[in-house]
Amino acid sequence: MFLKSAAIALTALLATSLIAKAETIPVLVPITGFLSLEGTSQRNGAVMAIERFGKPFDFETEVTDTGTSPEGAVTALRRALEDRPHAAIASMLGTQMLAMLPIAGRAGVPLLTVSGTAKITEIGIPWVFRFFPGDSVVKVAQARYAVEELGAKRPALLYQTTAYGQSGAEHLRKIMEELDAPLVFEEAIDISVKDMLPALTRLQEAKPDLILLHLHSGSTALVIRQARDQNISLPILAGSAMHQPTTAALLEPKQLAGVCAESASSPISEPIGPVEDFTAEYRARFGTEPDAFALAQYDGALMLIAARNSGARTAKEIRDWFANNSYDGLAMTYKSDSKGNMAHDAVVVCYDGKSAVPAIKRRYENITGVK
CATH class of the missing domain: 3.40.50.2300 (Response regulator)
Structure with a gap:
């Protein structure tokens, strides 16, 4: 026992x-x-x-x-x-x-x-x-792609009022200046704002040749949808939120024509x-x-x-x-x-207007030069 x-x-x-x-x-x-x-x-x-x-x-x-x-x-x-x-x-x-x-x-x-x-x-x-990758990495990729691949000389920027948005705006402002393509317009958007037309109207008045976005997912989709609904056909180079399949799902494929985004990666764009x-x-x-x-x-x-x-x-x-x-x-x-x-590292992905799956257009490796 x-x-x-x-x-x-x-x-x-x-x-x-x-x-x-x-x-x-x-x-x-x-x-x-x-x-x-x-x-x-x-x-x-x-x-x-x-x-x-x-x-x-x-x-x-x-x-x-x-x-x-x-x-x-x-x-x-x-x-x-x-x-x-x-x-x-x-x-x-x-x-x-x-x-x-x-x-x-x-x-x-x-x-x-x-x-x-x-x-x-x-x-x-x-x-x-x-x-x-922090803003010191992905914003370099975003800015370089804007200038080197899209030929931007008069970019405009819409960014979120959050700490994330302000951090990205600070880096983009500085890097675009260094690349001899200073911002001609910038505006901070609160996360609660749903009507993007006033900001887009003010943006257009500055006559930019490219729209840069550094917004969270919902705001990114709202800006793109409302810009395309107003026949604003300027190319758009967004932040990492845009590469998300859940963000792209908020938009019609045709609304994504002319839209690119920086990101760390894009898993759905890797076929093998x-x-x-x-x-x-x-x-x-x-x-x-x-x-x-x-x-x-x-x-x-x-x-x-x-x-x-x-x-x-x-x-x-x-x-x-x-x-x-x-x-x-x-x-x-x-x-x-x-x-x-x-x-x-960072990548830039772009949409063709026919699919919600973007293609990786350029890879940027070891931007910070860490050893």
């Missing part, structure tokens, strides 16, 4: 140990609100990577919707930190990242993100790793190879098409798994491994520039 009881107790203890062994990776992203399309892609990429490749390390994910307020992100992070995670997937929204970073820094927990806001890696908190396999698996798993945000966060989560596989166990060891190693992901090779900027 004693032996039987001892065996039962030992079995229970082993089971408890196995349960305790599982490590939860918090996924703190905006899946409601104005960034829901982008945030859902970020979540999907992280979840897919960890579910597929994290099992040998007993990785699990716990997704928390941060909404779009800094307070929502801070609350989500503080709750996640109660379980003492060794790393977390963190919001792509710049204002949320700027609020979360000091907390993560004090706790000593690496945050993996696909936020494009430049400032998050410039404030001196060495616990953030960005797997989507490992990215095609990723796209097929993503489509089967989530019933939708992947975008660059999903692929970048997928690669970021896989680099976390690679760090663990290389022996990094604690939060500090993971941070140090990220800071000192490169990783060959599906979209590109990731390597820190000493500030946590891991992604240094």
Whole structure:
């Protein structure tokens, strides 16, 4: 009887140990609100990577919707930190990242993100790793394509009033000046604005030869639709939000004629190879098409798994491994520039007016020259 009881107790203890062994990776992203399309892609990429490749390390994910307020992100992070995670997937929204970073820094927990806001890696908190090219990368690609491929001399810019929008506008303003094609018009648009005609009317009065956009998904689609409905046929070179299949789905293919966009990648534009396999698996798993945000966060989560596989166990060891190693992901090779900027490549995609699937027109590799 004693032996039987001892065996039962030992079995229970082993089971408890196995349960305790599982490590939860918090996924703190905006899946409601104005960034829901982008945030859902970020979540999907992280979840897919960890579910597929994290099992040998007993990785699990716990997704928390941060909404779009800094307070929502801070609350989500503080709750996640109660379980003492060794790393977390963190919001792509710049204002949320700027609020979360000091907390993560004090706790000593690496945050993996696909936020494009430049400032998050410039404030001196060495616990953030960005797997989507920041504005210092993609805005260079956008500006160079505007001038070198589209021949722009009088570009106009519409950008969002958010931290993301202001960051991109600042970089575009400077780079276009350096390329001898200064902006002839610029206007910031609040995320709540639905009627883009007043801004488009003022833009036309400046007689631009190209429209640059640096807007979130919904605003990007509204500007393009209303511009085309008003027979504004100027070429449009948009930010990364436009490459998303969910953004293109908001428009008719004919409205996309003359529209291009910068991005880190475009999975649906890759017809063969490992990215095609990723796209097929993503489509089967989530019933939708992947975008660059999903692929970048997928690669970021896989680099976390690679760090663990290389022996990094604690939060500090993971941070140090990220800071000192490169990783060959599906979209590109990731390597820190000493500030946590891991992604240094970009692409420009264009639509032909007949399909919602863009073609990759130009690739820009290692724009920052990181070694």
